[in-house]
Amino acid sequence: MPVRVTVWGENVHEREEEAVRAIYPDGMHATIAAGMAGLLGDRVQVRTATLEQDEHGLTEEVLRETDVLTWWGHHAHDQVADAVVDRVHEAVLGGMGLLVLHSGHFSKIFVRLLGTSCSLQWRNAGERELVWTVDPAHPIAAGVPQPIVIDAQEMYGEPFDIPAPDELVFISSFASGEVFRGGCCYRRGRGRLFYFSPGDQDYPVYHHPHIRRVLANAVLWAAPPPATS
Amino acid sequence: MPVRVTVWGENVHEREEEAVRAIYPDGMHATIAAGMAGLLGDRVQVRTATLEQDEHGLTEEVLRETDVLTWWGHHAHDQVADAVVDRVHEAVLGGMGLLVLHSGHFSKIFVRLLGTSCSLQWRNAGERELVWTVDPAHPIAAGVPQPIVIDAQEMYGEPFDIPAPDELVFISSFASGEVFRGGCCYRRGRGRLFYFSPGDQDYPVYHHPHIRRVLANAVLWAAPPPATS
Amino acid sequence: MPVRVTVWGENVHEREEEAVRAIYPDGMHATIAAGMAGLLGDRVQVRTATLEQDEHGLTEEVLRETDVLTWWGHHAHDQVADAVVDRVHEAVLGGMGLLVLHSGHFSKIFVRLLGTSCSLQWRNAGERELVWTVDPAHPIAAGVPQPIVIDAQEMYGEPFDIPAPDELVFISSFASGEVFRGGCCYRRGRGRLFYFSPGDQDYPVYHHPHIRRVLANAVLWAAPPPATS
Amino acid sequence: MPVRVTVWGENVHEREEEAVRAIYPDGMHATIAAGMAGLLGDRVQVRTATLEQDEHGLTEEVLRETDVLTWWGHHAHDQVADAVVDRVHEAVLGGMGLLVLHSGHFSKIFVRLLGTSCSLQWRNAGERELVWTVDPAHPIAAGVPQPIVIDAQEMYGEPFDIPAPDELVFISSFASGEVFRGGCCYRRGRGRLFYFSPGDQDYPVYHHPHIRRVLANAVLWAAPPPATS
Numbered sequence: 072m073p074v075r076v077t078v079w080g081e082n083v084h085e086r087e088e089e090a091v092r093a094i095y096p097d098g099m100h101a102t103i104a105a106g107m108a109g110l111l112g113d114r115v116q117v118r119t120a121t122l123e124q125d126e127h128g129l130t131e132e133v134l135r136e137t138d139v140l141t142w143w144g145h146h147a148h149d150q151v152a153d154a155v156v157d158r159v160h161e162a163v164l165g166g167m168g169l170l171v172l173h174s175g176h177f178s179k180i181f182v183r184l185l186g187t188s189c190s191l192q193w194r195n196a197g198e199r200e201l202v203w204t205v206d207p208a209h210p211i212a213a214g215v216p217q218p219i220v221i222d223a224q225e226m227y228g229e230p231f232d233i234p235a236p237d238e239l240v241f242i243s244s245f246a247s248g249e250v251f252r253g254g255c256c257y258r259r260g261r262g263r264l265f266y267f268s269p270g271d272q273d274y275p276v277y278h279h280p281h282i283r284r285v286l287a288n289a290v291l292w293a294a295p296p297p298a299t300s
Numbered sequence: 301m302p303v304r305v306t307v308w309g310e311n312v313h314e315r316e317e318e319a320v321r322a323i324y325p326d327g328m329h330a331t332i333a334a335g336m337a338g339l340l341g342d343r344v345q346v347r348t349a350t351l352e353q354d355e356h357g358l359t360e361e362v363l364r365e366t367d368v369l370t371w372w373g374h375h376a377h378d379q380v381a382d383a384v385v386d387r388v389h390e391a392v393l394g395g396m397g398l399l400v401l402h403s404g405h406f407s408k409i410f411v412r413l414l415g416t417s418c419s420l421q422w423r424n425a426g427e428r429e430l431v432w433t434v435d436p437a438h439p440i441a442a443g444v445p446q447p448i449v450i451d452a453q454e455m456y457g458e459p460f461d462i463p464a465p466d467e468l469v470f471i472s473s474f475a476s477g478e479v480f481r482g483g484c485c486y487r488r489g490r491g492r493l494f495y496f497s498p499g500d501q502d503y504p505v506y507h508h509p510h511i512r513r514v515l516a517n518a519v520l521w522a523a524p525p526p527a528t529s
Numbered sequence: 530m531p532v533r534v535t536v537w538g539e540n541v542h543e544r545e546e547e548a549v550r551a552i553y554p555d556g557m558h559a560t561i562a563a564g565m566a567g568l569l570g571d572r573v574q575v576r577t578a579t580l581e582q583d584e585h586g587l588t589e590e591v592l593r594e595t596d597v598l599t600w601w602g603h604h605a606h607d608q609v610a611d612a613v614v615d616r617v618h619e620a621v622l623g624g625m626g627l628l629v630l631h632s633g634h635f636s637k638i639f640v641r642l643l644g645t646s647c648s649l650q651w652r653n654a655g656e657r658e659l660v661w662t663v664d665p666a667h668p669i670a671a672g673v674p675q676p677i678v679i680d681a682q683e684m685y686g687e688p689f690d691i692p693a694p695d696e697l698v699f700i701s702s703f704a705s706g707e708v709f710r711g712g713c714c715y716r717r718g719r720g721r722l723f724y725f726s727p728g729d730q731d732y733p734v735y736h737h738p739h740i741r742r743v744l745a746n747a748v749l750w751a752a753p754p755p756a757t758s
Numbered sequence: 759m760p761v762r763v764t765v766w767g768e769n770v771h772e773r774e775e776e777a778v779r780a781i782y783p784d785g786m787h788a789t790i791a792a793g794m795a796g797l798l799g800d801r802v803q804v805r806t807a808t809l810e811q812d813e814h815g816l817t818e819e820v821l822r823e824t825d826v827l828t829w830w831g832h833h834a835h836d837q838v839a840d841a842v843v844d845r846v847h848e849a850v851l852g853g854m855g856l857l858v859l860h861s862g863h864f865s866k867i868f869v870r871l872l873g874t875s876c877s878l879q880w881r882n883a884g885e886r887e888l889v890w891t892v893d894p895a896h897p898i899a900a901g902v903p904q905p906i907v908i909d910a911q912e913m914y915g916e917p918f919d920i921p922a923p924d925e926l927v928f929i930s931s932f933a934s935g936e937v938f939r940g941g942c943c944y945r946r947g948r949g950r951l952f953y954f955s956p957g958d959q960d961y962p963v964y965h966h967p968h969i970r971r972v973l974a975n976a977v978l979w980a981a982p983p984p985a986t987s
Contacts, residue, residue: 164416164417164461166666183415184415185415186412186413186414186415186488187393187488187489188393188489199935201935201937203915203916203936203937204916204917205916205917205918205937205939206716206917206922207719207917208624208716208718208719208720208753210754217916217917218935228890229890229891229892229904229929230891230892230893230894230904231892232393232489234463234466234486234487234488235466235487235893235925235926237463237464238922239922239926242916242929242937242939243937244931244935244936244937246935248886248888248905248931248933249890249931250888250890250892250930250931252892252929257463258463258464258664258666259415259416259463260416260417260461260666261665261666262666295666296668296671395895428706430706430707430708432686432687432707432708433687433688434687434688434689434708434710435688435693435945436688436948437853437945437947437948437949437982439983442983446687446688447706457661458661458663458675459662459663459664459665459675460663464664464697467693468693468697471687471700471708471710472708473702473706473707473708475706477657477659477676477702477704478661478702479659479661479663479700479701479702479708481663481700487893487895489895490894490895524895525897525900622874622875622919641873642873643873644870644871644872644873644946645851645946645947646851646947690851690947692921692924692944692945692946693924693945695921695922715921716921716922717873717874717921718874718875718919
């Protein structure tokens with residue numbers, strides 16, 4: 072049975088900014104989805120959903136058919152309807168995996184699940200980011216180099232106001248010296264949650280083969296186990 | 301400098317049920333406050349606040365002057381105004397300690413801080429509860445016997461849908477065999493949170509000397525450290 | 530590829546005490562191994578090893594071909610050669626899974642991996658043990674009832690002097706009211722470690738279908754992931 | 759009652775290398791001790807002990823009178839007698855605080871307490887180290903800037919083969935981009951353990967006012983609480 076993934080994208084920057092569209096002509100969600108499908112083949116079934124769709128594309132039926140949801144949002148967090156956040160929240164507690172990406176740290180669903188402000192330091196200056204694995208046996212870190220090198224990224228820095236992660240997988244450093252707990256696992260209810268910080272819209276991060284590998288690994292990690300018969 | 305404690309009580313059962321009033325004639329909050337003041341003397345300054353007061357007695361000024369807030373609620377969780385919950389949430393993230401008691405597991409503030417359903421199993425049958433210390437060096441467990449014996453209590457049982465505690469201090473067992481993670485520490489933002497399960501309104505639990513000791517210990521543990529000069 | 534399991538048994542009680550031999554005529558290790566093979570079929574390849582064998586049956590070659598090792602010892606912990614403990618320790622840090630059972634809490638390998646005294650309270654009085662799941666989504670708890678009922682067992686009680694588990698799966702209660710963190714997960718180096726407390730030699734615990742299910746689940750959980758190609 | 763601190767130093771580099779002696783003419787232990795006494799005044803009573811002393815200066819009597827022990831070793835880990843390691847181990851499990859510094863990550867006592875290899879990456883190239891606080895409310899981080907800047911240090915990098923810390927306080931980055939979990943808290947038995955990575959013998963790190971502040975904070979954090987009367 073394939074893991075059923077729904078890749079959710081806010082899809083605002085891509086529609087409004089030419090520079091972002093140049094990197095992600097079909098939207099970041101399309102690139103993220105293609106990366107997963109390309110690496111995992113028939114182990115996954117991937118669809119996408121976006122903010123502007125009815126119920127943001129996250130109807131009860133879609134969620135019922137979703138094993139892992141990925142979430143990228145930034146500019147329009149407050150346009151996400153509370154009823155949809157309630158539904159996603161309930162789905163996660165019921166066992167659906169959730170991958171929250173980059174600026175999704177301020178999404179309603181992430182803040183709801185973690186209970187803290189989820190604030191952090193940031194500076195968008197196209198700095199080199201290095202993603203270091205601190206838990207080499209973790210399945211989300213399988214098959215990536217030490218470190219992953221991202222030539223240009225927005226800097227995210229500490230303190231990151233989150234609960235202590237249940238498992239810390241990656242720590243990033245930036246050219247200017249800042250560090251960030253950028254790969255964090257949580258278990259909430261029956262669901263698994265992974266936050267991964269690389270992925271600003273101004274840089275082609277989701278085309279990066281090692282970032283794609285991390286996301287593919289995380290999908291498999293976050294998927295609920297098959298029911299025991 | 302004394303630790304400034306505000307003991308918050310819903311104060312509904314005490315007003316509406318004679319049996320509860322017989323145990324707590326001035327309200328559970330008054331008994332809890334007296335226990336802390338009695339054990340900690342001039343190390344604390346204790347006041348109380350209740351639901352029926354203006355802004356539930358938790359004005360901005362009161363919270364600004366509160367180092368540790370304790371929360372007992374049950375029947376009227378949904379009558380607590382969201383604006384007050386927002387304010388308490390912000391205060392905790394800013395460093396105020398919070399003790400959540402018994403049925404407060406379903407309070408808005410607890411669910412907000414933890415992000416899960418906080419559901420549990422329960423049965424109100426006046427069973428004996430034993431409170432076992434699993435972390436004997438923890439300051440919240442100082443000075444209590446192994447186990448604390450409570451002759452009659454409502455049963456709370458697993459699964460308790462909470463994030464894994466940052467520190468697990470106590471596990472209870474009940475006469476019918478159920479177990480419960482009844483003493484759990486969390487750190488959220490700059491604040492410290494302690495959940496303690498004993499304390500149903502139908503039983504004189506907050507008159508129990510060892511329960512009072514736990515609460516006094518927890519006040520000192522949850523208090524923010526003095527500012528460094 | 531099947532998970533290669535080596536079930537290690539001290540095999541002293543079984544040889545020396547008729548009452549134990551009546552329960553486990555071929556040794557506890559044989560019963561444990563049969564349980565795993567029966568439940569997991571061709572997903573596992575199970576062999577056994579015992580103290581009295583050369584190098585306790587745990588040669589370098591055996592460990593190189595072992596994905597998960599299970600450990601039951603009690604009477605003869607100090608007869609286990611330090612060189613073999615070193616070898617097992619290194620194998621765990623290199624990625625081999627380890628299941629430590631019941632009185633194995635005082636084995637050299639468990640104490641070596643955890644760094645604490647691993648002491649606990651105990652009383653052998655044939656008490657009913659209830660094994661409660663506190664993490665219902667954990668794969669080790671899949672398919673078992675809430676609680677697992679063991680009619681007669683040795684009591685193990687708190688405080689259990691272990692590091693806080695990375696994941697707490699089960700808590701037991703006993704007829705006399707004691708509680709025990711009896712299902713604890715740790716990650717050490719690249720290896721995964723699961724401690725499971727039921728299983729005194731005086732009772733037929735490893736014939737119990739739900740206990741067998743837990744052990745089978747734990748084998749799959751502790752097995753190192755297949756290498757990424 | 760003052761906290762009784764024993765600062766243990768290997769004191770080999772200082773005796774054998776002129777360059778180290780130029781930085782620490784009385785030994786690193788003397789500088790560390792002076793820093794604590796200077797910052798904490800009559801809140802501490804500080805003495806020192808070194809490898810070359812009888813029983814390495816850590817007799818039963820000394821340990822009985824020690825609330826917090828600090829440990830710096832590097833060149834001569836294997837010259838520390840196992841009997842003394844046993845004694846220190848037992849003292850920690852009994853409640854004595856332990857601060858392990860820099861190259862002490864490979865000391866017998868640290869490896870004994872943690873159970874893993876404690877290996878890490880390193881390169882001694884006089885690089886700038888930045889020590890970032892990731893848990894701003896932690897008492898060990900009180901009063902230090904974000905980040906602490908150390909002009910020149912040996913690089914320590916991930917993966918650091920340790921159990922996941924019970925509390926992670928600091929993460930360092932180095933000029934070449936590596937990161938390191940350099941401030942880690944553990945609770946083992948009744949004792950508290952803090953590992954702090956800055957402090958190579960080739961650099962004047964223990965003269966640095968913010969590093970001294972961290973060590974002073976850590977002494978207060980690791981001290982066992984006064985007995986409850």
